[in-house]
Amino acid sequence: MNAIEMKHVSKAYRSFSLNDVSLSLPTGCIMGLIGENGAGKSTTISLLMNTVKRDSGEILILGKDNQSADFHQVKEDIGIVLDEAYFPEVLHAKNVNQIMKRTYRNWQEDIFFNYIRQFQLSERKPFKEYSRGMKMKLAIATALSHQPKLLILDEATSGLDPIIRDEIIEIFNDFTREEDHSVLISSHIISDLEKISDYIAYLHQGKLLFCEEKDRLLEEYGILQVSNTDISAIPQEAILGRKDGKYSSSLCVRRSQISQAFDLEPAGIEEIMLFLAKQEV
Amino acid sequence: MTGLILKDIYTMLKQTKLLLLFIVVIGFLQDDFILTYGICYASMLPITVLGYDERAKWNKLADMLPYTTNELVGSKYILGALSVGAAAFIMVCIKWLHTLTGKAAFSPNYWVVLLLTVCTAFLLLSVNLPFMFWIGVERGRLLFVIFVVAVLMFAVTALDHLEFIKTQTSLSPLILAAPAATAIILLISFQLSKIAYKHS
Numbered sequence A: 001m002n003a004i005e006m007k008h009v010s011k012a013y014r015s016f017s018l019n020d021v022s023l024s025l026p027t028g029c030i031m032g033l034i035g036e037n038g039a040g041k042s043t044t045i046s047l048l049m050n051t052v053k054r055d056s057g058e059i060l061i062l063g064k065d066n067q068s069a070d071f072h073q074v075k076e077d078i079g080i081v082l083d084e085a086y087f088p089e090v091l092h093a094k095n096v097n098q099i100m101k102r103t104y105r106n107w108q109e110d111i112f113f114n115y116i117r118q119f120q121l122s123e124r125k126p127f128k129e130y131s132r133g134m135k136m137k138l139a140i141a142t143a144l145s146h147q148p149k150l151l152i153l154d155e156a157t158s159g160l161d162p163i164i165r166d167e168i169i170e171i172f173n174d175f176t177r178e179e180d181h182s183v184l185i186s187s188h189i190i191s192d193l194e195k196i197s198d199y200i201a202y203l204h205q206g207k208l209l210f211c212e213e214k215d216r217l218l219e220e221y222g223i224l225q226v227s228n229t230d231i232s233a234i235p236q237e238a239i240l241g242r243k244d245g246k247y248s249s250s251l252c253v254r255r256s257q258i259s260q261a262f263d264l265e266p267a268g269i270e271e272i273m274l275f276l277a278k279q280e281v
Numbered sequence B: 001m002t003g004l005i006l007k008d009i010y011t012m013l014k015q016t017k018l019l020l021l022f023i024v025v026i027g028f029l030q031d032d033f034i035l036t037y038g039i040c041y042a043s044m045l046p047i048t049v050l051g052y053d054e055r056a057k058w059n060k061l062a063d064m065l066p067y068t069t070n071e072l073v074g075s076k077y078i079l080g081a082l083s084v085g086a087a088a089f090i091m092v093c094i095k096w097l098h099t100l101t102g103k104a105a106f107s108p109n110y111w112v113v114l115l116l117t118v119c120t121a122f123l124l125l126s127v128n129l130p131f132m133f134w135i136g137v138e139r140g141r142l143l144f145v146i147f148v149v150a151v152l153m154f155a156v157t158a159l160d161h162l163e164f165i166k167t168q169t170s171l172s173p174l175i176l177a178a179p180a181a182t183a184i185i186l187l188i189s190f191q192l193s194k195i196a197y198k199h200s
Helices: A041-048 A071-077 A093-101 A109-118 A132-144 A162-175 A190-196 A214-220 A269-280 B002-011 B013-029 B032-042 B045-056 B058-062 B069-100 B108-135 B137-161 B163-167 B172-199
Strands: A002-012 A017-026 A030-034 A056-061 A078-081 A150-154 A182-186 A199-204 A207-213 A221-227 A239-244 A248-254
Touching: A002 A041, A002 A182, A017 A041, A017 A056, A017 A182, A017 A199, A017 A207, A030 A041, A030 A190, A030 A269, A041 A056, A041 A150, A041 A182, A071 A078, A078 A132, A093 A109, A093 A132, A093 B002, A109 A132, A132 A150, A132 A162, A150 A162, A162 A182, A162 A190, A182 A190, A190 A269, A199 A214, A199 A269, A207 A214, A214 A221, A214 A269, A239 A269, A248 A269, B002 B013, B002 B045, B002 B069, B013 B032, B013 B069, B032 B069, B032 B108, B045 B058, B045 B069, B045 B108, B045 B137, B069 B108, B069 B172, B108 B137, B108 B172
Parallel strands: A030 A182, A030 A199, A078 A150, A150 A182
Antiparallel strands: A002 A017, A002 A056, A199 A207, A221 A248, A239 A248
């Protein structure tokens, strides 16, 4: 079963539209959702949680249509962290525990306070006095403390220092050790996603350019530095994107369609993303 | 839904302490006008909480939690009912303390004023909340004031022309009808607030 299934989902606003997005996150996997600012990542997450109504298409979350009347029950199994924590400023961690205890059926106080201690958060400090990093840690602790099966994280690690980010990435990784646990994580920090994702979905200007297994992407694409005079020897269909210089060009190419005579450098996710974005403009 | 109400109570705890003090003080003054003012003020507490929610963008998170629109909107009505109920209860308790010392007595008129005051407080809540859910607290307050002034002007003009009100010797049918009318208006308001919430 897929934890998330989007089929031909579209949503149009006045100045932006998300067009015909189809993606599947298999249960037990981590999917990284990448894209530039305004590409549609947060809209996609809002559509998944049905806080924004889609114009067309179908969305199944943990096997349930997200527009069904009892979808709020499915939300019991979803841990969510948005780009900000959005708790009222007067609350502190103990208040959050009391509120969430009465919100989620499976709320586990001991797990919540373990995270609070692990993240070195004060239990009594008002939310407004937290730094951005502390706020996000509180949101992450909340999302992880009600036995969710699916974690949806929208820029959850932004604003955190590299050490705690690494620690949190490890927590997300641990989370998927249970075979029915899945994670969808959108982030600008592609190095984090590269570390943990099984799948990468790339949104660009409201279109899904690819949704592939990360390892396949890394195997399939390579970077080729070639002089402008030799560029004609490269089959056009092999070129995914290019950056032209005065005397030479950088090409992102499909390895399978390129002669082995060429010396290809490995392509990282960020490079593939940049090449594709350039090509699409 | 208790989680939502608890969140609201935590949010307005400081305001609640002030309100309690205010109600106790004016309760001891034993003036009908102030009693009305205190209870109506209590009905405004959900608006204060909505203001805090707006500032924190709490709804972005709340929409992701396992709550229905009924619960998200209904919690504010329940909070309003709790505030008005608590304010009225404290007023009655203080009045009762006064009766013990022989300084006051529970007259039938007192209960009529209390009942109509509670109904008025709920009416204010009913008119207020859909505006707040629709366009937010800041603009909602402005629209609410405009609306109330317009209604009052209309009512004053209309009453001048309704002769039967002037000749009415007993208000008892009106008293009996007030709670039922308030309940119906609350229900309509709740439905409007849900529509406003979904489209906000």
